[in-house]
Amino acid sequence: MDIVDAQVHFNRFGALESGLAAMDAVGVSALLYDEYWQFDEHSRILPGYELPNGAFRHVFPLAEAASLLHPERFAYLVRFNRRDPALETMIATVNTMPQRKAIRVVPWTDEGFAQFGEGADDPVFKAAQRHGVPIFVLLPGRTNLLRRYLRKFPDVPVIVDHCGVELQPGRLHDDARSGFSDVLALAAYPNVSLKWTHAPRLSDGPYPYPDVLTMLLRVVDAFGRERVMWGSDTTQTRGHHSWAEALYYIRDTDQLSEDDKRWILGGSLRKVLNWPAPASMEGGPAETT
8 A cells, every 4th residue: 555644754763764764664655754853942943044034934955855865755845934035936846846745834933823813824825826836734723713714715725734633632532622623614625635643642542542543534524535644743743652553543444445544544645735656556546536
């Protein structure tokens, strides 16, 4: 099966060869590389540098290098500050640079959720719509802030990060406390997908996380399997569970069909990001109408 992880801060493995060996050991064919070193004193994600107007320009040297060396194993996403004077041009690069596939918006690192909810990221979404660029958005417990963008920019593929909820154990099943009903309601927007990352951290118990699997089945019912994508974020979650545990509770369950698994574990990400599987890969998602 072509298994593609929708989020790994791969640079945090250290040497490229170490990370590739870990991928092979777990059975991950490819992954979306989200380069993250640390935060600076202003809570900005490094690496990057400040521009004369105060905007912060992120750079992605290790993700670019890995994707050029191993295009069959890696694609990567980028972050752009809404105040960058070259914003339009830089968003256009997502469809021109090899293996650069999407933007990630993390509002709390860029002047806060309030400004995002008031439309501060309109320039990002407007340029993304013009250039056909998908956007991942991290809005834990605040997915309602996304609705104005979904109405205004219906042609932008939007992926909601980390199940859309705050990462607090044992709360996912309780819609009133977790806000998960708000996440499920986003299924009404056909351009929205849900990234199923960090889910084991939401469980009340150990592997194989039956309560989390129950919620995943609800997600598939709401969004359809072609709009749900698995990710591990393993370098951030390995203190709680292993990369294998993040994957195998889905891969090995009998509550999802093999076609369901092919979509969730790679096919949906490849479809949304327009990232075809290598010709050597067999057993991709079934064609649907």
